[in-house]
Amino acid sequence: MTTHAATFRAPRLHFGPVLLGGLLVGTFDLVFASTWWKIAHDVPPIRILQSIGSGLLGEASFEGGVRSATIGGVAHYFIATCMVLAFALVATRVPALLRRPIAWGVPYGLFLYGLMTYVVVPLSAAAPSKSVNVPWVTASIVVHVLIGVACAFIARRAVR
Template identity: 30%
Template sequence: MKSKSKTILYSGFLSGTLDILAAIIIYTVILHQTTAVKILQSIASGIFKQEAYTNGSQMAFYGLLLHYFIALVFAYLYFKIYPYFPILRKSFLLSGLIYGLFVWIVMNLIVLPIVFPKLPPKQFDFPLLLSILILIFCVGLPIAYITQKFYTRH
């Protein structure tokens, strides 16, 4: 990538796409727990609450937009902090793992409990581990790799 903004956009859209595809493939195709529309509506429910489940594809689209907005925010944040933390420059694998865990912590222990105060308590089980792995492999590693590539070239 030649510009900062293109790097952020690329890493944000790539990580957002990988993350939502992983969620859809795992939870709809493999585990048969939900539908793609319901996954996207549940993202939209962070803003629209219960109304998100009443307007079908329109709310699913809003959920997708919100999902990409969140991915772009995390891509932007990583891009901005990268030069100030030497540990991030050591290895994109290590930094991607750390950043994926950071994203999981922010989303699951801060954002979701604020947006949805009545969430059930977290238990260390397979679904929790799966959600962490998805964020490491689909968000942390792609953002770390693309950002490292940008900074090593500039």
């Protein structure tokens, strides 16, 4: 008796969509932050990038000009790409994530917000914030939810 077992092929991760997704997610987040802080406090975009760079360089980042802003930009896009990559890697093992990108992307975005706010930034060399800016926190949570959903949709293209 011959049996024909269904051939199972694990989904493969394609890095092109992950890299493009990191670029898109990172740019969306950077445009959001730069626009918010420019409108709210007249902070120039270079200062946003230096602020990101301060996670690696500490307060010296704000005196490093374009060089520290570039370090901040590279770090920012690296983190954005890791966010996309992490969701896509898990989705290769849990394909249900790909079938419901909004349902899974929303909690992923909330997870990313918590991870960045309560783990990554406190462990970095960036100076802790002296106060809570409620409108900024609220907007950041919304943006991270959108980023989580974007990661889920990007993963659909990356995992095949």
